[in-house]
Amino acid sequence: MYKDILRTMDAEALRAALTLAVFFVFFLMVVLDAWRKSNSEIKHLEDLPLDDSAS
Amino acid sequence: MRAFTYATILWGVVGMLVGLIVALKFVWPDFLGGISWLSYGRMRPLHTNAVIFAFVGNGIFLGVYYSLQRLLKTRMWSDGLGWFHFWGWQAIIVAAAITLPLGISTSKEYAELEWPIDIAIAVVWLAFGANMIGTIIKRRERHMYVAIWFYIATFVTVTVLHVVNSLALPVGLFKSYSVFAGVQDALVQWWYGHNAVAFFLTTPYLGLMYYFIPKMANRPVFSYRLSIIHFWALIFIYIWAGPHHLLYTALPDWAQSLGTVFSLMLIAPSWGGMLNGLLTLRGAWDKVRDNAMLKFMVVAVTAYGMSTFEGPMMSMKSVNAISHYTDWTIGHVHIGALGWNGFLTFGILYWIIPRLFQTKLWSERLANTHFWMGTLGIAFYAIPMYWSGFTQHFMWKEFTADGYLAYPNFLETVTQIIPMYIIRAAGGTMYLAGMLIMVYNLAKTIGKGDFLAEEKASAPALVGKSASLREGEYWHRWIERRPVQMVLASTVLILIGGIVEFVPTATIKSNIPTIASVMPYTPLELQGRDVYISEGCNTCHSQMIRPFRWETERYGEYSKAGEFVYDHPFLWGSKRTGPDLAREGVVTGKTYKPDSWHFNHMYEPRSTSPGSIMPGYPWMYKAGSLDTNSTAAKIKGMRKLGVPYAPGYEKRANADLRAQAEEIANGLRQGGLDADPNTDIIALIAYLQRLGTDIMKDPARSGEGDDAIPAPGGTLNPEALNAPAAVPEAGEDAFAGGAETAAMP
Numbered sequence: 001m002y003k004d005i006l007r008t009m010d011a012e013a014l015r016a017a018l019t020l021a022v023f024f025v026f027f028l029m030v031v032l033d034a035w036r037k038s039n040s041e042i043k044h045l046e047d048l049p050l051d052d053s054a055s
Numbered sequence: 056m057r058a059f060t061y062a063t064i065l066w067g068v069v070g071m072l073v074g075l076i077v078a079l080k081f082v083w084p085d086f087l088g089g090i091s092w093l094s095y096g097r098m099r100p101l102h103t104n105a106v107i108f109a110f111v112g113n114g115i116f117l118g119v120y121y122s123l124q125r126l127l128k129t130r131m132w133s134d135g136l137g138w139f140h141f142w143g144w145q146a147i148i149v150a151a152a153i154t155l156p157l158g159i160s161t162s163k164e165y166a167e168l169e170w171p172i173d174i175a176i177a178v179v180w181l182a183f184g185a186n187m188i189g190t191i192i193k194r195r196e197r198h199m200y201v202a203i204w205f206y207i208a209t210f211v212t213v214t215v216l217h218v219v220n221s222l223a224l225p226v227g228l229f230k231s232y233s234v235f236a237g238v239q240d241a242l243v244q245w246w247y248g249h250n251a252v253a254f255f256l257t258t259p260y261l262g263l264m265y266y267f268i269p270k271m272a273n274r275p276v277f278s279y280r281l282s283i284i285h286f287w288a289l290i291f292i293y294i295w296a297g298p299h300h301l302l303y304t305a306l307p308d309w310a311q312s313l314g315t316v317f318s319l320m321l322i323a324p325s326w327g328g329m330l331n332g333l334l335t336l337r338g339a340w341d342k343v344r345d346n347a348m349l350k351f352m353v354v355a356v357t358a359y360g361m362s363t364f365e366g367p368m369m370s371m372k373s374v375n376a377i378s379h380y381t382d383w384t385i386g387h388v389h390i391g392a393l394g395w396n397g398f399l400t401f402g403i404l405y406w407i408i409p410r411l412f413q414t415k416l417w418s419e420r421l422a423n424t425h426f427w428m429g430t431l432g433i434a435f436y437a438i439p440m441y442w443s444g445f446t447q448h449f450m451w452k453e454f455t456a457d458g459y460l461a462y463p464n465f466l467e468t469v470t471q472i473i474p475m476y477i478i479r480a481a482g483g484t485m486y487l488a489g490m491l492i493m494v495y496n497l498a499k500t501i502g503k504g505d506f507l508a509e510e511k512a513s514a515p516a517l518v519g520k521s522a523s524l525r526e527g528e529y530w531h532r533w534i535e536r537r538p539v540q541m542v543l544a545s546t547v548l549i550l551i552g553g554i555v556e557f558v559p560t561a562t563i564k565s566n567i568p569t570i571a572s573v574m575p576y577t578p579l580e581l582q583g584r585d586v587y588i589s590e591g592c593n594t595c596h597s598q599m600i601r602p603f604r605w606e607t608e609r610y611g612e613y614s615k616a617g618e619f620v621y622d623h624p625f626l627w628g629s630k631r632t633g634p635d636l637a638r639e640g641v642v643t644g645k646t647y648k649p650d651s652w653h654f655n656h657m658y659e660p661r662s663t664s665p666g667s668i669m670p671g672y673p674w675m676y677k678a679g680s681l682d683t684n685s686t687a688a689k690i691k692g693m694r695k696l697g698v699p700y701a702p703g704y705e706k707r708a709n710a711d712l713r714a715q716a717e718e719i720a721n722g723l724r725q726g727g728l729d730a731d732p733n734t735d736i737i738a739l740i741a742y743l744q745r746l747g748t749d750i751m752k753d754p755a756r757s758g759e760g761d762d763a764i765p766a767p768g769g770t771l772n773p774e775a776l777n778a779p780a781a782v783p784e785a786g787e788d789a790f791a792g793g794a795e796t797a798a799m800p
Contacts, residue, residue: 019555023291026548030287034280046275048126048200049266 057411057506058141059117063400064494066113066148070105071487077102078483081476081632084660084668091674092156096591100167101155106392107165107255109148114400115259116140116183119206121407122266123190126200132189136182143179147172158589159229162624163244165251166220170231173221180217184210191538199538201282205262207538208290208545212254215549220247226692227685230585234696237619238305238567241627242560246297246553253293256391257359260399261289264332267403268352272342277334285327290545292320294552299370302379303601304627305616307567310556311372317552318370325363332356347422351402354430358394362387380597380631382472383444386437393433393486401425401493408497412504421496428489435482439475446472447631452605460608465634470666570617573749575698576742578686578712583742585682585689586735587626590672597628598637598746611638611645611747618750621698633669638747650719651726653740675735681716683709683733715741 079086080095087093120137124130131137150172154160160167168176187206191199220243223231235243269276276282298306298314333356336343343349365387369378378384409416416422450468453461462468560567576584587593600606602613614637619625638644648656655662658676660669674680687705694700716732719740723730730737 019551022551026291027284027288030284034283037280042279043275045198045200046269046279048196048198049122049202049269050273050275052125 056117056120059113059120060404060407060411062141062145063110063113063117063404064497066105066109067397067400068487068490068494069152070102070110071483071490073098073102073105075480075483075487078476078480080670081668082473082480084670088670089673091158091672094590094670094672096594096670097156097158097160099591099594100160100164101152103165104151104155104167105148107251108151111256111260111392111396111400112144112148114396114403115209115255115263116144117407118263118267118403119187119259122202122263123187123206126203126266127190127194127196129190129193129195132186132193136186136189140179140183140186143175143182147175147179150175154229158591160588160591161223161231161233162588162591162593162626163220163233164248164629166217166244166247169229170221170223170225171228173217173223177214177217177221180210180214184214188538188542199541200265201276201279201286202262202265204286204541204545205258205265207541208286208549209254209259209262211542211546212250212258212290212294212549215546215553216247216250216254219553220244224692224696226688230685230689232689232692232696233624235623236696237622237625238307238616239557239561240623240625241301241304241619242298242306242310242557244625245300246294246557249297249300250294252388252391253296256396257293258290260359260396261328263399263403264328264352264356267399267406268332268335268356271346271348271352271402271406272336272339274335274339277331277337281327281331285324285331287548288324289321289328291548291551292317292324294549295556296321296370298556299375300629301627302370302372302375303603304599305614305619307560307616310560313556315370315372318367322364322367325366326360329356329360329363332359347419347426348402348405350423350426351398351405351429354426355395355398355402358390358398358433362391362395365390376601376603377448378444379601380629381444381447382440382475383448384630386440386444389440390433390437393429393436397486398429401429401490404493404497408500409504411507412501413507414500414504416496417499417503418496421492425489425492425496428485428492432482432484432486432489435485436479437482439478439482443472443475443479446475451609452603454605454608460605463609465609466664466666469632469668473668567616567620569620570615570750572752573618573620575621575693575700576745577715578690578708579715579738579741580745581689581693581742582682582686582712583735583738583740584626586675586739587742588624590675592636593626593628595628595630595632595669597631597635599627600635600637606635609645610635611641612750615750618747621693623693623696623698636743636746640744640746640748641751642748644747644751650722650740650744651728653743654723654728654730654736657736657739672736675739676731677734678731679733680735681733681738682735683712686712 076087076093077095077098080098084095091097120131147168151168154169154172155167159169161169166173187210191203191207222234224234225231233240233243265276265282295317296314298310299318300314302311302315304311333353336349336353339349343353368374369384369387378387405416405422447468450462450471455461598614600610600613607613634646636646639646639648641647652663656664656669657672659671660667686708690700690705690708694702694704713732716737719737720730720732
């Protein structure tokens with residue numbers, strides 16, 4: 001069945017594969033960035049909803 | 056914000072009440088019967104629109120206005136725009152509540168509203184977005200908390216979805232035709248439909264979850280890092296998943312496969328959000344025991360987890376073969392709507408109202424009662440729907456030892472599940488009763504409180520604090536502080552999926568093979584099709600036979616993409632409360648009924664089908680109900696959209712319409728029925744008798760198309776009026792292209 005699917009995809013296979021590649025590269029960048037965030041900044045961001053002060 | 060709070064409560068009760076009425080019609084089809092504007096086909100879209108756009112919509116705005124100002128430590132950018140947004144949105148809801156019961160509908164699920172209202176939606180939505188982005192720009196907190204990213208993604212994506220799916224050509228003040236046809240229209244509609252779930256019912260509520268759960272539990276979110284990752288993954292992947300609503304249909308296989316793959320991938324980011332929400336409560340579960348608000352939030356997030364696991368499972372082809380068209384889907388969406396959206400909204404209302412009115416909740420006990428009634432209501436709603444869904448599927452596909460369908464009469468599969476509909480209605484009643492308790496509790500809370508009109512919480516302006524990257528910072532920090540870049544990044548990400556899926560379907564001819572014998576509808580059939588749309592027949596009847604033996608045995612030849620090239624809009628449907636109608640008009644077919652059967656059935660369905668739960672449509676028999684004033688505009692409109700009617704044909708379209716109507720009425724009169732050719736029922740019969748006939752019509756011509764199939768036994772449609780050759784005057788083709796050039800518009 002997969003052969004039929006591939007046959008009917010025309011040039012779509014390439015586009016979809018490229019898109020997946022774009023996604024995974026972007027995803028890895030996001031993961032890397034999230035990983036490298038400093039703990040102090042994360043703490044500040046986490047606390048934002050809890051902080052109702054005007055400072 | 057106070058106004059949005061009241062609107063959320065009001066429309067929540069209205070939307071659920073309409074839902075209950077609709078549910079009761081499954082049990083007592085004559086309940087509120089005989090009144091056109093209260094019929095099932097018109098009330099069902101009213102229910103879905105009221106719950107999604109009125110209840111959840113106002114809930115989103117309430118939560119966004121509340122949390123945005125506090126997270127950014129500033130007032131909304133424009134009070135005037137806020138009031139325009141509020142009153143504009145309420146006016147749209149009222150317009151929907153008037154037009155849908157009047158039968159003014161595009162037929163596209165969750166996008167049924169006609170073009171003037173669509174334009175109003177776009178304007179009001181942009182006003183909301185402008186106010187939100189204006190507020191973000193003038194913020195007094197440098198960082199944008201993750202909830203705000205979800206709000207931004209919601210705004211940009213809903214804008215794109217609404218504009219593209221609403222592209223239609225007006226042919227009257229309250230009538231338009233989708234610019235897309237058939238398969239393309241189906242793809243666009245379910246790209247929209249699925250992402251309405253994603254970006255109207257999910258992403259804004261995730262944003263609200265990220266604000267309100269930490270607030271209620273007084274604990275920071277479990278993992279901010281996880282929130283970053285799951286946000287970007289979610290908005291990228293969600294947009295691709297639409298085709299899973301069209302598995303095994305005439306949509307090209309590659310598009311179906313993409314929909315399945317991305318739907319399965321969706322589990323990861325969805326559960327990332329769900330776990331982040333639940334784990335925020337780690338160490339605070341003692342509060343859940345005592346706090347009704349948190350109970351609502353926990354069940355809401357759990358329901359989100361359940362439905363986002365179930366959704367990808369239902370997107371697998373083997374599972375979808377079971378679930379599609381059945382009540383399983385109804386159970387699935389109500390876990391999301393009642394559990395995730397409903398309960399999260401209730402939790403937020405219980406949180407916000409005491410604070411807005413500087414008091415405590417009037418009765419925690421009543422809130423707990425509401426919680427348990429709602430939870431049991433969801434269980435009593437969903438479990439029978441799952442049971443019913445499996446029952447439907449297995450009865451539809453069961454064969455006898457001799458190879459015949461075990462339940463050839465579709466009605467048997469309907470009467471079998473009526474007990475499930477009774478329990479479902481009981482569950483809905485419990486849920487609504489719980490809401491009424493909430494209304495009482497909140498009204499009492501408001502009554503004893505004192506409204507806090509202004510809250511002084513603005514921080515100092517961000518003077519001299521640049522949003523630029525500092526040494527040691529990374530690209531994401533740059534995006535996080537810049538709303539415009541955030542908007543652009545989100546837009547690019549959500550457009551990728553839509554473009555990759557839609558452009559090839561629209562541009563590569565081999566994706567939609569044409570069939571030479573497929574012809575445009577005659578004027579009477581076109582009017583009949585619009586009656587079908589107006590009455591919401593597509594809410595219960597599909598027009599898409601999947602390539603399974605149990606479907607082809609019951610309904611006939613499976614549906615082909617090329618059969619729908621003139622269908623503006625497509626009418627494949629998504630649920631089979633009644634049987635599929637795709638081959639209804641094929642005389643030698645398995646589902647064919649004579650005109651007289653339709654005439655009697657539509658007036659009183661139980662006269663021809665004892666036990667049927669279909670409502671009667673007596674107003675379609677009213678003399679003069681058939682609309683002929685719009686015929687010319689409709690023909691012209693269709694021609695503009697690429698349907699090959701000959702230039703000038705609109706001038707004599709009504710003459711052809713009357714001739715065909717007279718012939719059908721005469722046939723009925725000969726059978727002793729009191730038929731009037733100037734009635735909607737005659738047009739509807741003409742349309743139904745046309746369905747599925749084109750590819751069976753002419754063996755010689757049906758062999759010309761790329762996707763044509765041989766007509767079984769060389770059958771010819773005896774309805775001469777169905778053949779376009781009957782339409783032209785001497786020496787002139789009615790349809791410009793003729794059979795050979797009747798290509799995809």
